[in-house]
Amino acid sequence: MSKENSNSGFAFIAGLVVGAAVGALAGxxxxxxxxxxxxxxxxxxxxxxxxxxxxxxxxxxESMTDVIDGVKRGTAETIE
Known part of the structure; x- marks a missing residue:
């Protein structure tokens, strides 16, 4: 996962929390x-x-696990 995708996930979660808080307060x-x-x-x-x-x-x-597994495979193939 690239740094941009990681930041995008964090931004989405932060936006979700802020939006929920604002909505609850308005309600x-x-x-x-x-x-x-x-x-x-x-x-x-x-x-x-x-x-x-x-x-x-x-x-x-789950996404991070997939990325880590991909890096491990790539590293193992490079070493061989």
């Missing part, structure tokens, strides 16, 4: 509902964002 400010409902909704949204982040992290980890 709280403009929500015409009780505090209990708002807290439940915020908890649900937090879990949803956390699950998405874990999925993206797993994808990034």
């Amino acid at each position: 709280l400010l403009f929500a015409p509902q009780s505090g209990e409902e708002t807290r439940k909704q915020l908890g649900d949204k937090t879990k949803e964002v956390a699950d998405e982040l874990l999925d993206k992290f797993d994808e990034l980890k």
Whole structure:
């Protein structure tokens, strides 16, 4: 994986976190509902964002594993 792709993955995750935080804050400010409902909704949204982040992290980890395996193969072939 190139440095550009690695940075792109990080930028996506950072954007996802910031976007979720801004969306949650806007929802709280403009929500015409009780505090209990708002807290439940915020908890649900937090879990949803956390699950998405874990999925993206797993994808990034898998990509990095593939890159490392490719480098190992290339190095082994060069040595032989």
